[in-house]
Amino acid sequence: MxxxxxxxxxxxxxxxxxVACGNSSQTEKDNHNHNEATIGIGLGDNESTEEAHSEGExxxxxxxxxxxxxxxxxxxxxxxxxxxxxANGTLEVPPQSEAAITSVVGANVVSIEVIEGDxxxxxxVVAYLSHPNIINMQTDYLNATSNSxxxxxxxxxxxKLYDAGVGSGANFQKAKAEYDVSKSMASGLAAQLQMLNxxxxxxxxxxxxxxxxxxSPIEGFVKKVEVKTGQYVDPQTELFDIVNTxxxxxxxxxxxxxxFKVKKGQKVIFNIQSNSDEDLVAEILSVSKTxxxxxxxVHVHAxxxxxxxx
Numbered sequence: 172m173x174x175x176x177x178x179x180x181x182x183x184x185x186x187x188x189x190v191a192c193g194n195s196s197q198t199e200k201d202n203h204n205h206n207e208a209t210i211g212i213g214l215g216d217n218e219s220t221e222e223a224h225s226e227g228e229x230x231x232x233x234x235x236x237x238x239x240x241x242x243x244x245x246x247x248x249x250x251x252x253x254x255x256x257x258a259n260g261t262l263e264v265p266p267q268s269e270a271a272i273t274s275v276v277g278a279n280v281v282s283i284e285v286i287e288g289d290x291x292x293x294x295x296v297v298a299y300l301s302h303p304n305i306i307n308m309q310t311d312y313l314n315a316t317s318n319s320x321x322x323x324x325x326x327x328x329x330x331k332l333y334d335a336g337v338g339s340g341a342n343f344q345k346a347k348a349e350y351d352v353s354k355s356m357a358s359g360l361a362a363q364l365q366m367l368n369x370x371x372x373x374x375x376x377x378x379x380x381x382x383x384x385x386x387s388p389i390e391g392f393v394k395k396v397e398v399k400t401g402q403y404v405d406p407q408t409e410l411f412d413i414v415n416t417x418x419x420x421x422x423x424x425x426x427x428x429x430x431f432k433v434k435k436g437q438k439v440i441f442n443i444q445s446n447s448d449e450d451l452v453a454e455i456l457s458v459s460k461t462x463x464x465x466x467x468x469v470h471v472h473a474x475x476x477x478x479x480x481x
Contacts, residue, residue, distance in 0.1 A: 256432050258471070260423035262443065268418045270389045272411040275366050278302035280402050281382055285411070287396050291387045297411050298398070301382040305367065309374050312360040316375060319353035326350040391415035421453050421473040430469055433458055439473045452476045 232240070278300035285297045329346040332338025361371040367383045374380075395412035404410060421441060425433055439453040453473035462469055 256425060256429045258423040258425045258429075260421055260441075260471075262419050263422040264414055264416060264419050268389070268391070268415040269394075270387070270391075270413045271409045272297060272385055272387060272413065273407050273409055274300055274385065274404050275363075275406055276300075276302070276304060276308075277403065277405050278305060278383075280398050280400055280404060280410075283396065283398065283400055285393050285396070287393050289393045291391060291393060291413060293387060293390045295387050296384040297387055297393070298385040299382045300385060300404070305369075305383055306379060306381070308360065308363060308367070309369065309379050312357065312364060312371065312374055315353065315357040315360050319350070319357045322346070322350040322353045385410065387411075387413050389413055389415055417478070419478060420456070420475060423471040423473065424463065424466060424468045425458075425471050426466065426468045427462065430458075433471055 279302055280298055281301045282299040283297070284299075285291060291297065326346040326349070329338055329343040333340060333343040364371050364374065368386060369380050369383055391413045392415075393411060394414045396410075397412070398404060398410045421439060423439070433455060435455050435457060437455045439455060440450050441453065442448070442450055453475045455471055455473045457472045459470040459472075
């Protein structure tokens with residue numbers, strides 16, 4: 172019976188990958204065998220490889236032995252190895268997800284309702300302010316509305332006289348102008364009260380607020396509290412900082428030499444200092460078109476996939 176013989180040659184590769192190939196030239200040289208294959212599993216040095224090619228030291232297997240060992244002949248596949256870019260950065264939120272709470276008038280802080288780290292909802296009261304000027308604004312509004320109502324009646328009376336042809340046009344125009352001015356003044360004071368979170372209709376009903384609330388304009392967490400109870404605060408002084416982390420993203424700086432390697436849609440693997448052992452994943456949303464001077468690079472914004480970890 173004619174046996175198909177196989178030669179097993181050891182080839183040891185440092186990466187521990189297995190390489191197999193067919194050797195058709197050897198089979199053509201051996202006329203007494205119909206088929207012969209060479210299978211390699213590797214050595215690393217040239218001397219061992221040359222010795223392994225020696226005909227006398229080859230390991231020959233029959234077809235049954237080859238099948239019993241469940242050996243296979245395969246070719247080395249080609250794989251593309253993608254490069255990577257190192258970058259540093261920070262976790263940031265977009266401008267619309269961060270808010271600074273200020274006072275629109277000079278006043279004293281009489282109560283603080285939150286501390287750093289507290290979760291707040293949109294419109295929630297974070298502090299109360301009080302000052303004589305706030306009370307004066309309400310009384311000024313009352314006087315303005317009362318005066319406007321009086322001038323309105325005077326204007327309507329002059330209009331009737333003018334329409335009947337018994338009143339002078341000058342008196343009618345004067346009454347109209349005075350009423351328009353008073354109406355504008357009352358509307359302006361009402362707008363100021365609304366900015367202080369005071370309802371003008373409540374003031375018209377005779378209720379004067381002794382203190383006014385400061386409310387959060389967004390939902391989020393209290394990042395900073397920069398005021399104390401009893402402190403006088405000037406208008407536009409930042410008192411609280413609120414941040415919404417739902418839209419947190421990775422803001423990376425990619426150096427100039429690596430800019431051409433990054434583009435929208437690529438994946439980013441990173442970790443944060445508070446949990447450096449766990450890798451997080453993000454996807455590049457945008458690559459800035461302008462370069463920063465220090466360091467020389469561009470901003471790359473990436474959307475984080477597992478934001479719940481923050």
